[in-house]
Amino acid sequence: MAGFEENKNLKNLNTFGLEVFAQYYTEVTSLKDLQVLLKDPIYLHSKKLILGGGSNILFTQDFDGLVIKNAIKGKEIVEEKGDTVVVKAGAGEIWHEFVMYCLDQNLGGLENLSLIPGCVGASPMQNIGAYGIEIKDVFHSLTAIDLATGETRTFNKHDCKFGYRESVFKHELKNKYIIVDVSYSLTKKHQLSTHYGAISDELKKMEIAQPSIKDVSNAVIAIRQSKLPDPKVMGNAGSFFKNPEVSSTQYSELKLKFENIVAYPLENGNYKLAAGWLIEQCGLKGHEIDGAGVHTKQALVLVNKNKATGRSIFDLSNYVLTKVFDKFGVRLEREVNII
Numbered sequence: 001m002a003g004f005e006e007n008k009n010l011k012n013l014n015t016f017g018l019e020v021f022a023q024y025y026t027e028v029t030s031l032k033d034l035q036v037l038l039k040d041p042i043y044l045h046s047k048k049l050i051l052g053g054g055s056n057i058l059f060t061q062d063f064d065g066l067v068i069k070n071a072i073k074g075k076e077i078v079e080e081k082g083d084t085v086v087v088k089a090g091a092g093e094i095w096h097e098f099v100m101y102c103l104d105q106n107l108g109g110l111e112n113l114s115l116i117p118g119c120v121g122a123s124p125m126q127n128i129g130a131y132g133i134e135i136k137d138v139f140h141s142l143t144a145i146d147l148a149t150g151e152t153r154t155f156n157k158h159d160c161k162f163g164y165r166e167s168v169f170k171h172e173l174k175n176k177y178i179i180v181d182v183s184y185s186l187t188k189k190h191q192l193s194t195h196y197g198a199i200s201d202e203l204k205k206m207e208i209a210q211p212s213i214k215d216v217s218n219a220v221i222a223i224r225q226s227k228l229p230d231p232k233v234m235g236n237a238g239s240f241f242k243n244p245e246v247s248s249t250q251y252s253e254l255k256l257k258f259e260n261i262v263a264y265p266l267e268n269g270n271y272k273l274a275a276g277w278l279i280e281q282c283g284l285k286g287h288e289i290d291g292a293g294v295h296t297k298q299a300l301v302l303v304n305k306n307k308a309t310g311r312s313i314f315d316l317s318n319y320v321l322t323k324v325f326d327k328f329g330v331r332l333e334r335e336v337n338i339i
Contacts, residue, residue: 091121235304
């Protein structure tokens with residue numbers, strides 16, 4: 001374990017680039033580090049926050065406790081059965097680098113999730129997803145440490161209670177475990193998912209008729225780079241809001257009023273609305289409050305445009321929530337964790 005730092009500036013550890021401070025800060029790089037940490041008096045008597053890539057968090061104030069940076073690394077193939085290969089990665093591995101590693105091994109399943117910011121450990125917590133694929137589709141298992149007892153536990157897919165951008169770690173087990181590693185069930189026999197229009201359109205633009213998993217990944221990267229700001233250039237946390245789910249009745253009512261509304265049918269009979277479209281229809285693209293802005297190309301993204309504070313970004317998110325509800329009667333939900 002790296003030891004403790006006091007009054008640690010977290011500006012380079014959150015993708016909004018906000019200058020906030022932690023009372024105490026430490027990094028863990030192994031299971032042994034964690035076991036040592038759990039017995040330390042500073043750990044035992046402090047409020048705690050686990051930090052991965054800092055890409056799904058908004059600090060509205062300093063943190064008066066201990067920030068634990070999960071920097072556990074490692075990548076390995078742990079099982080092969082026919083065309084199925086189980087790959088394990090440390091929770092502190094950078095997600096996109098892990099996706100590239102799997103593609104280099106010619107293992108399919110993660111290509112649609114290329115260039116998503118953050119670390120491996122956040123992927124099951126958030127059930128991250130993009131372009132028709134979610135982590136639950138490729139998840140095998142994970143190892144986590146109970147922060148109260150120090151005991152190691154393995155979680156399977158059922159244990160994780162995955163939902164849309166949801167898992168057990170965001171609700172009943174929130175702040176009770178730290179994820180050590182995650183395993184994914186990938187395949188040598190590739191089943192591409194290109195039915196999302198943006199991917200198929202991009203592949204046509206690239207003049208690729210028979211795409212490989214790398215071609216799909218390259219298409220996804222091109223789409224994301226064209227729409228989403230680079231956090232290193234303009235602070236952001238990717239999609240700030242979830243796409244809301246409404247009943248078929250409510251969708252029908254909305255469709256009568258807004259015939260161009262963008263929505264996707266769900267297996268349960270409900271509809272998922274495109275939150276970015278809702279925000280855009282409120283005329284909020286480019287809207288700014290005290291240095292915080294709605295991104296000009298993708299309204300789902302809030303950005304630190306000009307030395308914004310976390311509070312001003314939060315205030316902007318409130319403004320967006322209010323405007324969307326006033327116009328559509330639909331309540332958006334923040335995807336980003338607010339501290």
